[in-house]
Amino acid sequence: MSRILTIGDLTARIPVIQGGMGVGVSLSNLAGHVAKCGGVGIISTAQIGYQEPGFDANPIETNLKAIGKHIRKAKEIAQGGIVGVNIMVATKRYGSYVQAAVKAGADLIISGAGLPTLLPSFVEKSKTKIAPIVSSVKSASVICKLWDRKFKRCPDLVVIEGPKAGGHLGFSYEELETITPEGYEEEIQGIIKVAGQYSEKYGYHIPVVVAGGVYDGKDLRHALRLGADGVQAATRFVTTYECDASEAYKQAYIQAKKEDIQIVKSPVGMPGRAIRNAFTQKGQEERAAGWKCHQCLEKCNQKDIPYCITDALIHAVEGDLEHGLVFCGENAWKAEKMEHVGEIMEEFAGSAEMR
Numbered sequence: 001m002s003r004i005l006t007i008g009d010l011t012a013r014i015p016v017i018q019g020g021m022g023v024g025v026s027l028s029n030l031a032g033h034v035a036k037c038g039g040v041g042i043i044s045t046a047q048i049g050y051q052e053p054g055f056d057a058n059p060i061e062t063n064l065k066a067i068g069k070h071i072r073k074a075k076e077i078a079q080g081g082i083v084g085v086n087i088m089v090a091t092k093r094y095g096s097y098v099q100a101a102v103k104a105g106a107d108l109i110i111s112g113a114g115l116p117t118l119l120p121s122f123v124e125k126s127k128t129k130i131a132p133i134v135s136s137v138k139s140a141s142v143i144c145k146l147w148d149r150k151f152k153r154c155p156d157l158v159v160i161e162g163p164k165a166g167g168h169l170g171f172s173y174e175e176l177e178t179i180t181p182e183g184y185e186e187e188i189q190g191i192i193k194v195a196g197q198y199s200e201k202y203g204y205h206i207p208v209v210v211a212g213g214v215y216d217g218k219d220l221r222h223a224l225r226l227g228a229d230g231v232q233a234a235t236r237f238v239t240t241y242e243c244d245a246s247e248a249y250k251q252a253y254i255q256a257k258k259e260d261i262q263i264v265k266s267p268v269g270m271p272g273r274a275i276r277n278a279f280t281q282k283g284q285e286e287r288a289a290g291w292k293c294h295q296c297l298e299k300c301n302q303k304d305i306p307y308c309i310t311d312a313l314i315h316a317v318e319g320d321l322e323h324g325l326v327f328c329g330e331n332a333w334k335a336e337k338m339e340h341v342g343e344i345m346e347e348f349a350g351s352a353e354m355r
């Protein structure tokens with residue numbers, strides 16, 4: 001018998017959520033196939049319409065239309081599987097993105113890059129489940145307390161994103177240097193305890209999944225032993241045939257060595273984890289050519305930042321690695337070959353078997 005992941009009235013046969021990866025890495029194809037294979041497929045809404053006509057002229061409106069397009073396409077592939085979206089709180093017009101996802105029938109919205117304090121207000125009277133991403137006991141307590149007081153509800157799911165994650169990280173540079181695996185395990189168990197308190201209050205089991213550095217079945221078993229209900233994995237799914245990124249992007253993972261995984265300073269002011277390449281090695285002056293704002297983040301002062309994060313991520317996902325930022329998790333160097341989503345999900349399924 002295998003462990004399953006239950007989120008309210010949603011049930012995933014395998015307790016694995018595929019993490020949202022933007023720009024354009026986890027769109028409808030990847031998310032749809034993960035859902036079809038028994039997990040939870042997550043579409044990243046970060047500049048989701050970058051391939052669509054009209055994006056340069058009207059990026060936000062184009063993105064909002066693309067959200068519906070990708071959710072519908074993913075659900076066709078999923079054949080009844082769970083399809084959700086990842087929407088960053090830092091997104092400009094965040095509420096409009098959430099409402100577009102709800103209208104399109106997203107099963108789940110996962111939201112981080114800031115605390116999603118207003119998220120419940122955008123999903124009222126819908127079946128869409130909501131989940132905050134937290135990195136500490138403090139942030140978990142704050143969001144649960146606020147939703148309880150203001151909206152009389154609890155999260156449907158909690159995602160704990162640790163310091164080994166890819167992309168933008170919810171930790172300072174100092175924290176990344178000092179956090180130990182053992183110390184963070186205590187934090188995970190503390191967050192699980194907070195979720196348990198609100199589970200008891202609402203008579204609803206709030207499932208907790210662990211993210212950040214999750215790569216294989218061994219990582220899933222470890223998370224389950226800590227008391228989590230499952231895991232969220234992103235990096236592992238990049239090197240799949242079903243991933244929406246370019247072949248060159250996937251090969252960057254396969255060719256990366258452990259020493260190539262580095263912490264970079266993002267123009268949005270947060271540390272991020274990426275693969276060392278020609279772009280990350282360039283000086284700020286070489287990357288600071290003028291650009292048109294793509295309206296991606298609520299707080300972005302173009303004159304004060306060294307390069308456009310949207311342009312850098314689009315270049316990367318399209319295969320122009322010389323001008324692109326390739327975000328990744330700490331274990332990206334473990335990728336040695338291309339795989340099918342189904343193979344990865346069955347590996348996780350075997351590791352989720354109760355013993």
